[in-house]
Amino acid sequence: TTSSVPPSRRRSVTVANDDGHIPWRQLSLAEKAARTTQQSFHLGVILLGLGLTGAVASVLYLEVFSPDSKTAVFNRAADRVKKDPTCLQLLAGQGYHKSREIKAYGEPSWSRWTRNRSIASRHEVDRAGVEHTYLHFYVEGPVAKGTVRVHVVRRPGEHEWEYRMLALDVPGQQRHYLENAEASLLGAKRGVGKMFGLNWNR
Numbered sequence: 001t002t003s004s005v006p007p008s009r010r011r012s013v014t015v016a017n018d019d020g021h022i023p024w025r026q027l028s029l030a031e032k033a034a035r036t037t038q039q040s041f042h043l044g045v046i047l048l049g050l051g052l053t054g055a056v057a058s059v060l061y062l063e064v065f066s067p068d069s070k071t072a073v074f075n076r077a078a079d080r081v082k083k084d085p086t087c088l089q090l091l092a093g094q095g096y097h098k099s100r101e102i103k104a105y106g107e108p109s110w111s112r113w114t115r116n117r118s119i120a121s122r123h124e125v126d127r128a129g130v131e132h133t134y135l136h137f138y139v140e141g142p143v144a145k146g147t148v149r150v151h152v153v154r155r156p157g158e159h160e161w162e163y164r165m166l167a168l169d170v171p172g173q174q175r176h177y178l179e180n181a182e183a184s185l186l187g188a189k190r191g192v193g194k195m196f197g198l199n200w201n202r
Contacts, residue, residue: 090170
């Protein structure tokens with residue numbers, strides 16, 4: 001007497017119903033082909049999931065966590081604006097103010113499902129191989145709103161970005177420059193403080 005179930009007394013194994021319960025040695029050639037097909041499909045789904053996970057992680061790093069990302073540039077530029085005395089005066093009025101009184105945000109969204117506002121940006125490389133990143137975002141204080149414009153560059157072979165321009169525009173007020181290397185024709189900028197791959201301070 002054998003404990004195996006004769007093939008005639010069990011349901012045929014197919015791609016749709018195979019649960020792995022029937023041992024491989026008891027399968028017919030057609031059933032083995034069905035199991036192999038099913039397992040190959042499952043493996044493909046797993047590999048696809050791993051690939052998508054890796055792609056999402058890569059996008060998150062490049063767009064959010066990388067020092068080169070526009071999010072990093074936005075965060076550092078917004079911090080500069082919030083700590084600048086002239087910016088505080090333009091946005092919050094006369095007197096002593098704290099940086100937390102100033103809000104910085106990206107483009108408004110008409111979708112109620114979208115909580116985070118995207119930062120308008122543009123990246124290009126000129127004929128000399130110099131990378132240029134441009135972006136703008138909005139700031140708001142107790143008395144006024146404004147637009148911050150940013151232009152950073154990175155030369156071939158260098159890892160750090162440098163400011164070409166960091167400026168605040170408030171309606172009815174003269175533009176306030178926190179950085180204006182464009183006007184000074186790229187004056188001496190070596191030796192300035194660098195953090196997270198950007199020249200944050202002059």
